[in-house]
Amino acid sequence: MKPDHYDSFAAEYAAANETSLFNAYYNRPAVLALAGDVAGRTILDVGCGSGSLTEGLLAGGASVTGCEASPAMAAIARERLGEQVTIDSADLAQKLPYADAQFDDVIVSLVLHYFEDWTGPLAELRRILKPGGRLIVSVNHPVVYLFARPDGNYFSTDDWTDDYDWGSLTYWHRPLHVMTDSFTQAGFRISVISEPPFSPDTPKEILPPDLGDKKAFLCFLFFVLEAE
Numbered sequence: 001m002k003p004d005h006y007d008s009f010a011a012e013y014a015a016a017n018e019t020s021l022f023n024a025y026y027n028r029p030a031v032l033a034l035a036g037d038v039a040g041r042t043i044l045d046v047g048c049g050s051g052s053l054t055e056g057l058l059a060g061g062a063s064v065t066g067c068e069a070s071p072a073m074a075a076i077a078r079e080r081l082g083e084q085v086t087i088d089s090a091d092l093a094q095k096l097p098y099a100d101a102q103f104d105d106v107i108v109s110l111v112l113h114y115f116e117d118w119t120g121p122l123a124e125l126r127r128i129l130k131p132g133g134r135l136i137v138s139v140n141h142p143v144v145y146l147f148a149r150p151d152g153n154y155f156s157t158d159d160w161t162d163d164y165d166w167g168s169l170t171y172w173h174r175p176l177h178v179m180t181d182s183f184t185q186a187g188f189r190i191s192v193i194s195e196p197p198f199s200p201d202t203p204k205e206i207l208p209p210d211l212g213d214k215k216a217f218l219c220f221l222f223f224v225l226e227a228e
Contacts (some may be wrong), residue, residue: 013049051077
C-alpha cells in the first residue's frame with residue numbers, strides 16, 4: 001500500500017476511529033493494557049495515524065514519538081498533539097530516522113498486516129529497540145481472512161480488500177505460525193499472544209446484534225515481543 005493511501009480519506013477515517021467499536025473500544029484499550037505502566041519509558045508509535053493511541057501513551061507518562069507514512073494523517077496527529085509529541089513522516093517500508101537501540105518500547109498497531117513481507121520491517125523495528133525492549137503489535141486476526149474469503153486457504157499468504165464507508169483497504173493475511181516464525185527469526189522472544197475482550201465501557205448499541213451475552217469476539221490478534 002502506498003504511503004499516501006490514507007490521504008484521500010484521512011479526516012473521515014480519523015473521525016470514525018474516535019468512537020468505533022474496533023478502534024476506540026477494542027484495539028486501543030487492548031494495546032494500552034498490554035503496554036501497562038509506561039511512565040518514564042521512551043516509546044515510538046509506528047503508523048500513529050491521527051494520534052489517538054499516541055495520546056493515550058502520553059497520558060500514561062511516557063516520552064512518546066510518533067511516525068506516520070501518510071502526510072494527511074501525520075498532519076492530523078500534529079494538530080491534535082501540538083508540541084507535546086514529535087510526529088515524524090516515516091515509512092516502515094524504509095529505514096526509520098532513529099538511532100540503534102533508541103527506544104524502550106515500540107508500538108506497531110494495525111500496521112504490519114499491510115505488508116506482504118515482514119522481514120525488512122521487523123529487522124528495522126529490532127534495530128531501534130533497546131536490548132530487552134518491547135515490541136507491541138496488533139494485526140488482523142488470521143481467522144478474519146476466512147470470513148472475507150470463505151474459499152481462501154488459511155495457510156497461504158494472500159491479500160484481500162475490505163470496503164468501508166470512507167474508502168477501501170488491502171490487507172495481507174498470513175497464518176499464525178508464519179507470524180510467530182517471522183518474529184522469532186527477527187530476534188524477538190514472544191512474551192504474550194492475546195485475544196482480549198472488548199472494553200467493558202463499550203456502548204451496547206455499537207456491538208454486533210448477534211453477539212448476545214458474549215464478552216469477546218475475534219477481530220485483531222495482539223503480541224508482546226521482547227528484543228533479544
